[in-house]
Amino acid sequence: MSSAVGQLSLRYWWRKFKSATMMGATVAATLLTLVPLFWVLGYLLKQGLSGIDLAFFTSLPRPVGEKGGGMGNAVLGTLELVTLATVMAVPLGVSAGLYLTEPGRNGLMANAVRFAADVLMGVPSIVIGIFVYALVVRPMKTFSALAGAIALATMMAPLVVRTTEEAIKLVPLELRESALALGVPRWKTSLFIVVRTAARGIATGILLALARIAGETAPLLFTAFGNQFWSTSLTRPIAALTVQVYTYAISPFPEWHRQAWAGALVLTGMVLIVELSVHMLTGKKVRAPR
Amino acid sequence: MAKLSLVHLSAYFGRVKTLKDINLDIPEYNVTAVIGPSGCGKTTLVRCLNRMHEVVRDARVEGEVLLDGENIYAPGVDPVQIRRRVGMVFQKPTPFPTMSIEENVIAGLKLNGSVRNSAQRAEIVERCLRLAALWDEVKDNLGKPGTSLSGGQQQRLCIARALAVEPEVLLMDEPCSSLDPASTARIEELVLELKSQYTIVIVTHNMQQAARASDYTAFLLNGVLIEFGETKQIFTNPKRQETEDYITGRFG
Numbered sequence A: 001m002s003s004a005v006g007q008l009s010l011r012y013w014w015r016k017f018k019s020a021t022m023m024g025a026t027v028a029a030t031l032l033t034l035v036p037l038f039w040v041l042g043y044l045l046k047q048g049l050s051g052i053d054l055a056f057f058t059s060l061p062r063p064v065g066e067k068g069g070g071m072g073n074a075v076l077g078t079l080e081l082v083t084l085a086t087v088m089a090v091p092l093g094v095s096a097g098l099y100l101t102e103p104g105r106n107g108l109m110a111n112a113v114r115f116a117a118d119v120l121m122g123v124p125s126i127v128i129g130i131f132v133y134a135l136v137v138r139p140m141k142t143f144s145a146l147a148g149a150i151a152l153a154t155m156m157a158p159l160v161v162r163t164t165e166e167a168i169k170l171v172p173l174e175l176r177e178s179a180l181a182l183g184v185p186r187w188k189t190s191l192f193i194v195v196r197t198a199a200r201g202i203a204t205g206i207l208l209a210l211a212r213i214a215g216e217t218a219p220l221l222f223t224a225f226g227n228q229f230w231s232t233s234l235t236r237p238i239a240a241l242t243v244q245v246y247t248y249a250i251s252p253f254p255e256w257h258r259q260a261w262a263g264a265l266v267l268t269g270m271v272l273i274v275e276l277s278v279h280m281l282t283g284k285k286v287r288a289p290r
Numbered sequence B: 001m002a003k004l005s006l007v008h009l010s011a012y013f014g015r016v017k018t019l020k021d022i023n024l025d026i027p028e029y030n031v032t033a034v035i036g037p038s039g040c041g042k043t044t045l046v047r048c049l050n051r052m053h054e055v056v057r058d059a060r061v062e063g064e065v066l067l068d069g070e071n072i073y074a075p076g077v078d079p080v081q082i083r084r085r086v087g088m089v090f091q092k093p094t095p096f097p098t099m100s101i102e103e104n105v106i107a108g109l110k111l112n113g114s115v116r117n118s119a120q121r122a123e124i125v126e127r128c129l130r131l132a133a134l135w136d137e138v139k140d141n142l143g144k145p146g147t148s149l150s151g152g153q154q155q156r157l158c159i160a161r162a163l164a165v166e167p168e169v170l171l172m173d174e175p176c177s178s179l180d181p182a183s184t185a186r187i188e189e190l191v192l193e194l195k196s197q198y199t200i201v202i203v204t205h206n207m208q209q210a211a212r213a214s215d216y217t218a219f220l221l222n223g224v225l226i227e228f229g230e231t232k233q234i235f236t237n238p239k240r241q242e243t244e245d246y247i248t249g250r251f252g
């Protein structure tokens, strides 16, 4: 009897030991993945914070040697490029995602769209830049905000297609059928019941895609090109934070390096704000129909 | 008088014939129960009556369904118009999760573009919720999400939503299968009240429910209509051995 209990408690402690070891391993793995994140953020803050003041957002870059100046035009440029790209990519991406989820759309065309989106997501962003260079910049004979936005939209659209598809797939079939059974035409059912029910998921996908393209440099190098002056014109080169940071970071001037760090920090901050709004969107639970 | 007549109706999922040559007259302003073991085709049958069967991929129908004497499967007939005349309540309550109670009731009309002003809207919402015996429970919370209600309340909300479109026929596919006895009793009462204005077809697994709430009963087995008649006759004096075996619980 007592030996049975002894054996039992030995097994019990062995199990406890295994549990603790595994727990320790998972905690260590978590910390290991978090360390780079906070390291990058911390380093960015340390290097970049001193370069950020009001003038950074309101003034133009100064020539080498002059103190002060900022990247106001690049902040504005990035906002313009991302907005334009979103305006182009979202209607396209959401429509295509909706198309893929319509019942009975599993044929050749849907698979082709799905495949194209997947391939496009895998294309290196520099290639997309060159593609838009050939397609838009050459015929227009100038780098332009329009070309930059098209390049970013080309990256954003397939992301939106797939996230929209996933979000809509979560809408129960019964909901679609209930609307149809009320005598609601199919297109209204898709638009006002299905898309509306999936709206939060779709919005989350759009914001994540937006955060993703806001940090892109490569597709802008041959398209938006960059600009040292204020410009919002669609048909002229436009500054972007990523390109500006890149140009400044590879320059030999310490003052420009400081500005590059500040630019990187501002960009990260902008992306972080988007990510936080995603978090707030998805944090509120939508009650599923029972 | 027959509101709906099924004439040599067969239904297919792909190459599988699920309903086999059904002939049946569903009388107006009466409750017709459809009973039969699981998988015999009850859901398929009612979905053929408002052209919901064809929503499923590769599903098709042969034969005719006459609504007031006109074939709803005739070429040129718009299924959307049929579904406005033949409403449906599903097995699981399915309120639209993005809409309030009030919006749920009005959803069909609103999406069909036929609500004119807010007074009319309020009138319709109240009338339909009263018809569905839900008004007293929700009248102070019309703005709350439809999904915040209990299962039984949600099902009555779905009934109100179906009634708002002013159908002539109401199809109910096991409307009580996910409800407690009290909610089930309310819905049965409701069915009895509604039959003075609507023709009702109700699918049920519950023999007592069929006996209590319906005037006519159709018994299906493996996609074949075995027997149809007045409920009293089916339950007390069935003509076919299969019917008797089923209602006495010997199989199914």
Ligand SMILES: Nc1ncnc2c1ncn2[C@@H]1O[C@H](COP(=O)(O)OP(=O)(O)OP(=O)(O)O)[C@@H](O)[C@H]1O
Residues within 6 Å of the ligand: B013, B018, B036, B037, B038, B039, B040, B041, B042, B043, B044, B045, B056
């Ligand atoms: N979407 C579908 N695709 C293919 N076959 C289907 C589909 N829905 C139903 N079936 C088949 O059709 C037959 C009848 O199904 P149906 O849902 O009408 O049965 P039921 O009598 O309503 O059963 P239950 O009482 O379990 O609800 C079943 O054999 C089922 O497998």
Ligand SMILES: [Mg+2]
Residues within 6 Å of the ligand: B042, B043, B044, B173
């Ligand atoms: Mg069924």
